[in-house]
Amino acid sequence: VVVLEKDEMLRLAENAVAIALAKGAAEAEAFVYEGQATSVGIERGQITKSNRIIDRGLGMRVSVNKAIGFAYTNIVDSQSAVKKAILEALSAARASKPDSAWSGLPEKRSFAVAEKTFDHKILALRPEDLVDVASVMLDAAAHADKRVFSIEGGTGAGYVSNALANSNGVAGFDKGTVIECSLAAVAKEGSKVTPVCFEFNAERSYNVDAEWVGAEAARLAVSALKTKRIETKNTKLILTQFALQDLLYFTLINAVKADNVQRGQSAFKDKIGAQVASENVTIYDDGLFPGGLRTAAFDGEGTPRQKTLLMEKGVLHNFLYDNYAANQEGRESTGNAARAGYLSTPNIEATNFHILPSGTTTEELMSEVDDGLIIYYLQGAHSSNPVSGEFSVVATPAWKIRKGEIVHCSRGVMLAGNIFEVLKNVSIVADNERKLGQLISPWLLVENVKVIGK
C-alpha cells in the first residue's frame, strides 16, 4: 500500500500556509488528510462485496480582519487545485463578517505521545485477509445456533494520517490504523423474527476478536426469541455500552461542551463543583488513552491531546474546550477540536469519553437485580432534547431480569426520563470496560427509570 509520507504531507501543509499568508491572510491553518480503507461486506449470510477507498484532501482555514474563511479540495496532487482552495478560503473570509471574539489560531505547544495507535500489520492487510476474518465471524454465528441469520456486517481495515501547520509555527504529523468487524443478526423461529442484534469490535492494532463478535451477535439474537409483555412502572436498568453510547452522545456529551455552556445550551452552566451525578460516577475525556479509538497526538487544530477530568465522584470538574471556546474564558484548550477529515472546520467533540470502572463483576451486578431490565440497543436516542437531556426511546428489545437471571425479552418497551436524573441514580458501576466509538465504559446499574410496557 502506498501512502503519503510524513515529510510530503507536512511540506504540503506548510507551503499552503505560506501561500495563504502571501495572498493576504492574517492567519492560516492547513490540514492535510489521507484516509485509506479496505473492507469486505456481508449481506444476507454471505460475503458479497469488497470496497477500497482512497481519500485525500486539504482543508484550509484563514482569517482576514477576524473573519474566518475555510475551503477544501480533495485533489492534493495538483498545485492549481491546492492554490484554488487557498484562494477560495481567502475569498470566503473576505465575504464573511468579522468575529470580534476571535483571538487567533492555537499557539505552539509540545505534542503528547499517542500510544498503541498504529500497527503496520493492519496497513498490510489484503482483501483476502479480511475475507478470512469475516468468514470466522460468519461461521461463529452460524455454528452458534441454526435459527440465526446474519443480515449484514463486515470487516474493514483503515489507515488515516494528517498533517497540520499554522501561521503560529504549529506543525505536526500523526498517523493511525484501525481494524473493525461487525455483525448484525436476527434469529428466526417459524414466522417470528427477532429485532436486529448487533456486535462490534474495533481495535487500533491487529487483534480483533471476530469469533467473539459472531458468537455474541448470535447469542443475543437467540435470547431475543422468547418474548413477553412487561408492565409500565419505574424499574432498575442495566445499561450496556451500546445503550450508553447512544444516549450519552445526544445528551450528556453535549452538556460538557464548553461552547454549549457558554451559549446557555447546557444544563451544566454554573454547575462546576456541584454534585451532578451519583458518587459512583467518575468520567475523564482521555484523548491519550492507549489504543483508544479516538486517541491521537494532537487535535483538529494542532493542540496536544490530553486527559481531562470531567466528573469525579459525581462532582462536575471541567468542560471540553477547543481553542476558540478556551479563549473566551482566557484558558487553555483541552485539545477537543475534532474534524471530519479535510471536509470541515474544527468542532468541539469528546475524544475517548471514559467512565471509570469499579471492582464489581457483571455477575455481581446482575445478582443485585431482583426485578429489572438489561438494555443493549436503543432506538430514537437522536430525538432526545439535547439541551434539557430529556429522552423518550425504545429498547429494541429489552431483556427482563428476575433474581439476577435473564428470563425473557420484551419488545416495544419505551424508556422515558432525563439523562441528568439517570446519572444521579447510578447505583453500581461494573468492571467490564470496553471501547465503543468514543465511549469507554463498563455496564451501569441505574435505579428508578420509567419504562412503558405495551
Add this chain to the structure above:
Amino acid sequence: LRDILAKLNDMAVQKFGAKYTETRAQSLSKTMLTLKEERVEAAKQGIEDGVALRVLVNGAWGFASVGSLDPAILAGAVSDACKMARAAGSRLKTPIKLAETKTVEDRVHVKPKKSPSAIPMEDKITTALSINKAILGFDKLVKSCTIDYLDLTGTNYFVNSEGTCIEQDKLYVWSRITASAVSKGVFTFSREEIGSTAGYEVFDKETPERIGDRVAKRAVEQLAAKPPKGGSFPVVLGPNVVGVFVHEAFGHLAEADLALSGGVLPNNLGKKIASDVVTFFDDGTVNGAFGSFKYDDEGVPAQKTLLINDGVVTGLMHNRETASKFNVAPTGNARAEDFRVEPIIRMRNTFMAPRDYSFDELVEGIRSGYYFKSFRGGQANIDGTFQVGVQEAYEIVKGELGEPVRNASISGNTLETLLKVDAAGKDFELWPGRCGKGQTAFICDGGPHIRVKEVTVGGSA
C-alpha cells in the same frame, strides 16, 4: 470524460473478466455556512472531484474510489476493484445477478430560477443572518440559535458496460435551523430543515422571517409545556410526523435489501396489511423536491412507486440486484451519497396520499389523547418496531386541542399500527429531510393529518 470512463469499463471487462462494470464521476462544488447567534463561525467552500468504479466479477461486487482523474491512478483503481471482487467472491454461494434495464444516453440539465452558484457568498450570509435576527428577535427567552447552510452544484457522470451514458446536473440547497429557549430551569429545543433541488428560490417562499418565526415560536411555546403521560393513547399525527412515520416505520421495511434481510414485507406482498385509508408512494419525480432526481446511481430512471394501495402492499423499492431477486423491474432507488461509496437502496420522496377528513373531524372523535405536530427524529428496526421523537405536541381533551406537551415520542409495531390508522385528512404537506443508512441521502416525506386509534406514547409523567 465519458470516453475516459468508457475505457475504464472496457479495461475491466477485457482485461479482468468483469461481467458488468459501471463508473461514476463527480465534479461538485459546495458552499457552507455555520452561524451561531449573530456570529458567522465560518464561510466555507469546497471542491470534490472523484471517480468510483464498481465491477461484478464471478458474481461478487468490487468497488474502488479515488479522488483523481489521473489515467494511471484510474487504471490502478480498475485493477483494484476487480481484485477486490475476486477476493470477495471466493466463498460465494449465491452469485449476484442484475435485473435488465434499458440503456440510456442522456444529458440532464437543471434550470433553476436562481442558481446557488450564481449567488454571492455575501448574499447567502445576509439570508442566514436574517434568519438569526428573526429568531433572536422573536422573544428574549430565545437564548441561542445555530444555522447550517449548504448548497451543492455540479455534474455527475454515469457510464456502464451495457452502453448507458448519463451526464446529470446536481443541485441541492439545504439549511438546518435550531434554536433553544430557557426559562426558570426549563430548556427547550426547536429545529427545522429546508431543502430543495429547484434552486435558491426556495428562500423566496421560505423567507427568513417565516422560518425564524416558526422555529422561535415553538421553542418559546414549549417552555410552558408539560411532560406527557406514558401509555397507549389515540393520536392525531400532523403531516410532518406522518411523513417520518411513513419513512421510518414503513419505508425502511419496503427497501428491498432490508426486506430480504428478514423484514416482514416479502411475505405480505399483495396482502392487505393496513386499513383502507392507507396509500403510500415513494416518488422520485416530484418537481424541485429534496428527494427528486432523473436517474439513480445505477442509471435507472426515477419513478413514482406505489408501495401500499388502499391497505394492500403493492411493491418494494429496488436496485437492479434486488429487482432481479424478486423478478421485477428496478424502481430507480439506488443512490450513492458521493463518489466515495457504492449505491444502495434509498428512499426519495415518500408520502401518504390524502383522503377527505378535516382537521376538526379528526380531533373531535378523541376523548383523551395527543396531537403530535412536528417531529425531532425517528428510527426503525426490521422487526417492525418504530420510534418517532416529537418536538411539538398537544393534549387532546374531549375532542379539542389542549395544553402543549414536550419531549414525547411514539412507538409501536408498524403492521399493528397501520391497521389502526382509521382516518386521513384532505390536507397534504411534504417536508425535506436527511436519511442515514451508513450514507446520508436527501429525501422528503409527508402526507395529510391522520388519526391512529392507538400508539404507545413514551412519556415520563
